[in-house]
Amino acid sequence: MSNRIISANSCDLMRHFAASAGTPRELARQLSFSRREFLRSASGLALGSALLPSSPLAFGATPQYKRKVIVITFGGGARDQETFAPEGQENIPHLMKELIPQSSFFTQVVNHGILGHYVATASLTTGVYETFNNFAAVSPESPTVFEYFRKELKRPVSDAWVVAPSNGFNGIGESSNRAFGPGSGARVILPKHLLSAATSGATDYSHLLRDSYETPLYAPQLGGSTFELEQMENLLKLSVDDFKSHALTLSSADELSVYIVRQLMKQLAPSLLWVTLHDIDVAHAGAYSLYIEGIRRTDRLCAELWKLVQSEPEYAGKTTMLILPDFGRDADEDAGGNGFQHHRTGDALSRTTWLMALGPGIREGVVYDRALDSTDLVPTIGSMMGFTATYSHGKPIAELL
């Protein structure tokens, strides 16, 4: 088990926790309330009722077998004060003005698991709080959403893909669960790994090869099945030369990921596509300006992906996009942490995040306050696409179905 999940100053847990006003549940509710008010004042959203289902036309025109789902997670959450709060809205103009008005927005998604990016993202894919070492390149123990999807709906390997930021995420496509064999999950593309292989570490590309900041001093070795350069040429119809020349026009690792996603959508049009962005997590290096840059870039990339969905015939009108950070970051007020830099205190701010859903049948411009659990994502995708996430601990989100 990793000892990096909490800072070297984890002894502060004992000695320097600030007294918090209220229980974690109360704090999460307060946070949710603030988010709702920010959104209502800035975007004119309506308050949704937990009893109301999605639009009666939800997916109405699209047969279930043609439905597509794209999940975007942020590996490195952003706090309200840098995003949804009045002083932070300048950092997320695309979310505020373009996406939120088209979305159902859930203000209170609580992650009760380990607040490390790989293990938390793996938990999002399984609907079970995984407990493995965050810094080991291992597969989740519980079946992933990709395995449920492919097995129950009898989908080919080309129909489920993951685009992930760093080597540690290589095992996220499928679990070690015996009910599902090797090769039954999603293919995983690590764009940085591809670029590194394509360029042999040439310095022109160094800005795109930034590594995991959660453990900046160490990067896990690559393990498991890896999407390699030859397959990029064959499957994505992208030559190494074209890949390299386009990469030179990009400014960050996440832009590289979105470029690969674009190719995937155009060439293979997978029905289940999972994208994990990671630029925000540069916050671990302690430089606030870089953290803000990461938020602004992520905001722009989310909007670009949604525009891409609208412009691609294979996706337009039949795709649900779900956007959520894997968790938050520490509060300035928690003496056990160091503000935006980490997510180690386990305080309400670091555990409570949000979910945005867009697509046909999703009620637009509605904000929901009720508490969701991070594990609710997988069974919700299952209900949307027509499979059962048998081992998941979460519940389908009724408002999206």
Place this chain on the structure above:
Amino acid sequence: MFTLPADLKPGQFNGYAPEAKKLALNYLATFQRVPLSFLPSLLREVIEYDYKFPAERRALERELENLRSLSPQDTGAWFGAFSAIQLSPALEKFDWVNLPAQFVEQLSAHLWATHQMDAFRKAALDYAERLRAAVPPEAPAQPRLGIAVIGQGVDKPEEPLFRKLRPHGALFTAINPENGLQQLLDTVAARAKENPSPYGHWYIDGGEAAPHDSSLTCVSYASLEPVRTALLEKIQTETRKPGVGPEALRTTMAQLHPTDLGMDKSGDPILQRFQMKTLTEGSGTQIFSTSFTQWAARECLRRAQPLSLLVRFAQRQRLKPMVELLAPSSASPQLDSMGSLVDADMGAYYNWINQQRLPGSEKSMFLVWFENHKEGVAVSPAMPRGTVSTSAATIPQILSWMA
């Protein structure tokens, strides 16, 4: 060796430094009464006793004395929630007496994995609350003064400065910048003369330290360049070894001594230890001057509880891939002055927050100044909150109004 607190023996503390060993043996019976989920966190402080600042020593001694005074019934009330934490056999077999910091990290991972973090967090908060009530923190000898100097290398900021601090104090827009840094250094030095105390008055610089009075405890990023290079080389060496993961690297870093990184044996061992830990325990402190400065200030405030702290942020290097940032290099790095200003602006806010966590916060004062420019914010009980002054003022004048 399998040891629970109740089985502790004096000989198990032979590996402790002299003063720490003496302290541990003095409170051995107290240690035997507290649960294993708690004790290593305390021992983590005890084992470092020889290298602690006076304020930390006093706080630890008072805490230990309080624990010793607890009746068996009180002990049960104070530690019931900790006793309910389930530990793994591996943790119980861990050498937590000699490696308490490593135990605490393993414990943290265990708490996350077993979903006991919230319960532990609540137990820790309750303990801290009880301790504050039983052993109220000592008031400072004079109101604390924190100063942050930001913006080196920037002529015009791209975004408004001090947005976090403005609501808490007065914004000055016509400060006479001439000789400003020297005036601030003189102010801190005068306070050190007025209330002399070891490690009571600090000057932290993210670049080259300006000439300053010897009464100030000084840490600068530039002066630690050889230490930083030695550390990066050590990290490179360790991570190239087969099988070395983050845990092993962390353990290696935790066991380093200042002399391992080339620090002079004749130096101040307490300050050297502080400097080394800033580099080995801080995240990003090895690569970014602004991260180093903020973390050094945070740790200085938390540990030394200074009466005066002047922090001057400098420019950090531009972002590069971590592999390159961690590679020791003799080439002059490219600097990111505008990004550094944003970092420093937030860093100044964190300095203020961390200062306000210390006893005497109701009288504390804080000044942030855009170096060589006319803008600054003054926060103190005497300064009206959220106000703006466009009148000409000198730094000494503002400091006098803050008092």
